[in-house]
Amino acid sequence: MFLTGIHLSVIYLSKEAIVLPMYRKSLLILLLILIAVAGGTYYGCYTQEKESVQLDVAANPAVQQGGTEKGAEITVYVTGAINKPGVVTVKEGARTADAVNACGGLLPTADAEKVNMAQVLKDGQQVRVPEKAVPETTAAAKSGSVNPAAKSGTSSKAAPSGPVNINTASAEELDTLPGIGPAMAQRIIEFRETEGAFTAIEDIKKVKGIGEAKFEKMKDKICI
Known part of the structure; x- marks a missing residue:
């Protein structure tokens, strides 16, 4: 009877010794599975986030240039x-x-x-x-004199005190030049506004209606 009990105890311990390594092995396998799942999840999230950032950078060139878009x-x-x-x-x-x-x-x-x-x-x-524009009557009243042309009912161009700057002159100032009337003066101003400032007095010949003859008459009276 005593021997039988010892025999049963030995069998139980032997089974327990076998079960324990299997239990540890199962735990190890389960742990490896959990690590693999966690690693896969992290990698998937990281890849998705990286792709999202790359898409944002591609969609916004300003980000590629340091975030400044001038x-x-x-x-x-x-x-x-x-x-x-x-x-x-x-x-x-x-x-x-x-x-x-x-x-x-x-x-x-x-x-x-x-x-x-x-x-x-x-x-x-x-x-x-x-x-x-200053009205002629106002200017005459300030100076205390009356233009004789105004008395006779005719108009005359006031001679400029010096060369007329064709880059800054008003229509009235351009109108004082020989061969330039109000329409041509306005045409010169429109040319400046569309083509830019004159770089030489000869450039005024580029304005439609101003040829060599008119230029010869005014060349000594203009400047830039």
Whole structure:
């Protein structure tokens, strides 16, 4: 009987010794499975996030350039009745009002109605703001004299005190030049606004209607 009990105990311990390594092995396998699942989940999330970032970068070129996206700029020349006339740089798509403000705004004598402040500017364009025309009677009253031509009912061009700057002159000033009437003066101004400032006095011959003959008459009376 005692031997039988010992025999049974030995059998039980032997089974337990066999079960214990199998239990540990099962735990190890389960642990490896959990690690593999966790690793796969992490890799999947990381890959998805990386692809999302790459798509965002491809969709937004500004990110590829360090996060800064600078708009294109243009350069225009503002002259006339302006506080600070000169060359200014504004954003592409800017309007005449933006360039005028960049030059300190209009002078009190500026004739703003003659300028389209809403016009979209082009690179290299010239913007000229004319001054308000002073009525001849007012000017004569201030000087205390009356133009004889006004008495007789005829008009005459006032001779300029010096050469006329064809880049900045108003229509009235251009009208004083030989062979230039009001229509031609306006044509010169429109040419400046579309083509830019004259770089030489000979360039005025590019204006339609001004040939060599007219240029010879005015060349000593103009400058740039």
